[in-house]
Amino acid sequence: MLRYMIRRTLFMILVLIVISIFTFIVFVKLPTTDPAIRVAGKHPTAAQLRVIRHSLGLDRSVFYQYWGFAKGLIPWPGLFLNRQVYFSWYNRVAVHDEIFSRLPVTLALTVGGAIMWLLMGIPIGIISAIKPGTLIDRAAMIFALVGVSAPVFFLALVLLYLFHFTWHIAPSSGIPPGESVIGAVLKGDFVLPWISLAVTSAAFYSRMVRGNLMETMSEDYIRTARSKGLSERRVIYKHGLRSALTPVVTMFGMDVAFLLGGAVITESVFQLPGLGQYTIQALYSADFPAVMGVTVLGAFFIVIANLVVDILYAFLDPRVRYT
Amino acid sequence: MAKIAEDVSAEPGSPGSPAGPASEVVGRSPREIFWSRFRRDRFAFVGIVFIACLIVMAIAAPWISREVTHHGPNQLFLFTMTDQYGLPKGPSKAFWFGADVAARDLFVRVMYGARTSLIVAFFATGLEMVVGVLLGVVAGFYRGKIDTLISRLMDVVLSLPVLLLALGLVSACGLQDTGCMWGLVKPGLLLVSYVIGLFSWPYIARIVRGQVLTLREREFVEAARAMGASNTRIMLREILPNIVAPIIVYTTLLIPSNILFEASLSFLGIGVPSSVPSWGHELSDASQIFDAAWWTMFFPGMFLLATTLAFNLVGDGLRDAFDPRAAAMSYRRSKRKAERRAGEQTKEAVSTA
Numbered sequence: 127m128l129r130y131m132i133r134r135t136l137f138m139i140l141v142l143i144v145i146s147i148f149t150f151i152v153f154v155k156l157p158t159t160d161p162a163i164r165v166a167g168k169h170p171t172a173a174q175l176r177v178i179r180h181s182l183g184l185d186r187s188v189f190y191q192y193w194g195f196a197k198g199l200i201p202w203p204g205l206f207l208n209r210q211v212y213f214s215w216y217n218r219v220a221v222h223d224e225i226f227s228r229l230p231v232t233l234a235l236t237v238g239g240a241i242m243w244l245l246m247g248i249p250i251g252i253i254s255a256i257k258p259g260t261l262i263d264r265a266a267m268i269f270a271l272v273g274v275s276a277p278v279f280f281l282a283l284v285l286l287y288l289f290h291f292t293w294h295i296a297p298s299s300g301i302p303p304g305e306s307v308i309g310a311v312l313k314g315d316f317v318l319p320w321i322s323l324a325v326t327s328a329a330f331y332s333r334m335v336r337g338n339l340m341e342t343m344s345e346d347y348i349r350t351a352r353s354k355g356l357s358e359r360r361v362i363y364k365h366g367l368r369s370a371l372t373p374v375v376t377m378f379g380m381d382v383a384f385l386l387g388g389a390v391i392t393e394s395v396f397q398l399p400g401l402g403q404y405t406i407q408a409l410y411s412a413d414f415p416a417v418m419g420v421t422v423l424g425a426f427f428i429v430i431a432n433l434v435v436d437i438l439y440a441f442l443d444p445r446v447r448y449t
Numbered sequence: 450m451a452k453i454a455e456d457v458s459a460e461p462g463s464p465g466s467p468a469g470p471a472s473e474v475v476g477r478s479p480r481e482i483f484w485s486r487f488r489r490d491r492f493a494f495v496g497i498v499f500i501a502c503l504i505v506m507a508i509a510a511p512w513i514s515r516e517v518t519h520h521g522p523n524q525l526f527l528f529t530m531t532d533q534y535g536l537p538k539g540p541s542k543a544f545w546f547g548a549d550v551a552a553r554d555l556f557v558r559v560m561y562g563a564r565t566s567l568i569v570a571f572f573a574t575g576l577e578m579v580v581g582v583l584l585g586v587v588a589g590f591y592r593g594k595i596d597t598l599i600s601r602l603m604d605v606v607l608s609l610p611v612l613l614l615a616l617g618l619v620s621a622c623g624l625q626d627t628g629c630m631w632g633l634v635k636p637g638l639l640l641v642s643y644v645i646g647l648f649s650w651p652y653i654a655r656i657v658r659g660q661v662l663t664l665r666e667r668e669f670v671e672a673a674r675a676m677g678a679s680n681t682r683i684m685l686r687e688i689l690p691n692i693v694a695p696i697i698v699y700t701t702l703l704i705p706s707n708i709l710f711e712a713s714l715s716f717l718g719i720g721v722p723s724s725v726p727s728w729g730h731e732l733s734d735a736s737q738i739f740d741a742a743w744w745t746m747f748f749p750g751m752f753l754l755a756t757t758l759a760f761n762l763v764g765d766g767l768r769d770a771f772d773p774r775a776a777a778m779s780y781r782r783s784k785r786k787a788e789r790r791a792g793e794q795t796k797e798a799v800s801t802a
Contacts, residue, residue, distance in 0.1 A: 137601075137604075140601075141604065141605050141608055144605050145605070145608075145609060148609070148614070149614070149617075152614060152617050152618055152621055153617055153621065156618070156621040156622060157621045271758065271761060271762070271765075272754075272758060274761060275705060275754055275757035275758040275761050276754055276757075277709050277712055277713070277716075277732075277750070277753050277754065277757070278713075279712075279713065279716045279729075279732055279733075279736070280732060280746070280750035280753060280754060283732065283735065283736055283739055283746045283750065284746070284750070286739075286740075287739055287740065287743060287746065291740040384610065384611075387610040387613060388610075388613065390612055390613070390616070390717065391612075391713055391716065391717065394717060395736060405613060405616070406616075406717055406718075409616055409617065409620050409719060410718070412620070414617075417613070417616075417617055420613060421610055421613045421614060421617065424610030424613055425608065425609060425610050428608045428609075428610060429608055432608055
């Protein structure tokens with residue numbers, strides 16, 4: 127087990143290095159715009175540009191530039207997203223501060239949405255798996271098909287149109303200025319974003335749970351459990367669900383991690399000041415250090431989730447050997 | 450996933466077998482079995498009809514806009530189609546879907562948007578399929594170091610924050626007309642397709658690799674090798690025909706997600722150039738005024754939803770038709786038991802093999 131974890135951790139570090147190189151190329155080397163001009167502001171002189179280039183390290187070698195960038199990714203206080211490299215080219219605000227002031231919004235959105243899609247997806251999947259062919263099953267599968275196909279931004283606009291503009295039940299988009307994230311959650315500002323974030327995943331999960339559970343229920347050990355005289359309820363929830371839900375754990379970990387890097391679309395439709403909206407604003411103004419910071423942070427979440435899921439999987443599924 | 454290979458690869462042997470007791474039973478080729486199953490699937494049929502109509506509409510868009518609606522895609526109708534507040538007017542006889550934010554004919558825009566969606570989706574999916582199948586077959590066939598390398602590459606790509614990097618790539622390459630990569634990649638539809646393809650090929654490669662890993666141990670591969678077939682020949686002529694079914698199914702299921710990907714990028718303003726009509730652009734424009742002009746949101750959104758739904762229906766239908774055990778989970782109860790039994794037999798056969 128220890129060897130397995132060490133190997134997984136080493137691989138994780140390798141992945142992060144590859145991602146950092148990729149991100150560096152995409153955001154620093156590919157754009158044809160000169161960062162110095164962006165930092166300098168209006169009508170810079172050649173001398174000013176030279177000074178800025180030097181201060182940004184743009185006159186040094188590619189490796190030096192990469193190292194400056196990569197150093198900021200080491201999760202160590204003082205180093206992580208250091209202010210020398212990671213600051214906005216527009217207003218010189220540190221990316222570090224921006225990210226951590228926006229993280230609560232993204233966190234509230236993701237956690238709430240995740241709870242909602244689990245509460246929707248898994249029960250729907252179970253019900254339609256144990257009652258195949260019934261009206262409930264058909265309705266559930268139609269929901270799943272439409273849910274999988276529905277674009278998040280369209281769904282969000284429809285929800286806003288119906289619940290806010292037509293029926294006046296839900297609050298409008300955005301968090302009012304001066305309101306804390308917890309206050310906004312309690313007031314229900316997050317309900318529509320949660321729903322629009324949850325529907326697609328809930329649809330996916332219900333399909334997956336249904337398929338897995340149906341396959342599990344035809345296994346031999348389920349027949350054994352039944353022939354022991356266990357109640358059907360116990361057979362399904364104790365024996366069937368355990369192996370049917372194991373793949374869901376993997377997917378859940380990855381999905382949450384992807385969203386923590388910024389639920390870009392949902393945040394931009396509902397004007398929630400989270401990481402995703404920050405990224406979009408930074409992209410519009412070609413403010414690449416900010417985008418790099420968020421991208422690498424997002425990759426960080428995903429890689430960690432991958433590791434946690436793999437280890438959890440080994441506990442949940444005794445067949446997995448840690449070698 | 451491995452199920453499909455078992456069934457599909459088990460079938461080529463079956464037409465030869467009825468030499469025994471069941472000789473009066475007419476043997477059906479795998480293709481016939483597939484068609485008879487697929488034809489019964491009404492949902493998939495609806496999906497195919499919708500997609501066909503959409504393709505016709507996309508191809509005929511210039512003709513329809515010239516001959517039927519008499520409105521061009523970029524023609525502005527500022528005087529006729531906006532009210533005194535500058536808001537677009539709703540659907541009417543001349544403007545079937547009303548006008549969009551910029552007072553253009555929304556129906557014509559939606560028609561041209563179908564072109565963008567379909568071109569990007571087909572191109573990106575084709576790219577994914579080629580790269581995914583190539584790397585998947587090579588990884589599964591050669592195993593060892595090559596497999597490790599390709600598999601790790603897949604792991605890395607799958608753990609990238611895809612949307613963020615795609616947004617970054619498109620905006621990095623799309624900022625100026627000169628493009629990036631020394632001018633090799635220019636902003637436009639192709640750029641978006643490349644970017645989408647770059648991030649999604651592992652989905653295909655993973656499935657193909659798994660299939661090839663089991664197929665390469667089968668007797669027919671051994672036989673081919675005994676007859677002196679080269680590795681390339683075995684991969685192309687022996688293994689590839691046996692994984693066509695899962696490839697078709699999963700590429701069909703990737704098309705809707707690629708359509709959504711393009712629409713999302715365009716919705717965020719960083720997809721296809723803003724001069725190109727796209728459902729994502731229309732929805733993004735609509736998000737500013739949809740409370741006063743519902744049609745600007747409704748029509749592009751419904752077309753997007755219907756298109757992804759149609760491709761999903763067809764993909765599901767194909768999967769059910771190719772894979773008896775997936776069909777075993779379908780609604781027909783009486784058939785379910787029999788087919789499951791058949792499925793279990795093939796499973797046993799494989800596990801003993």
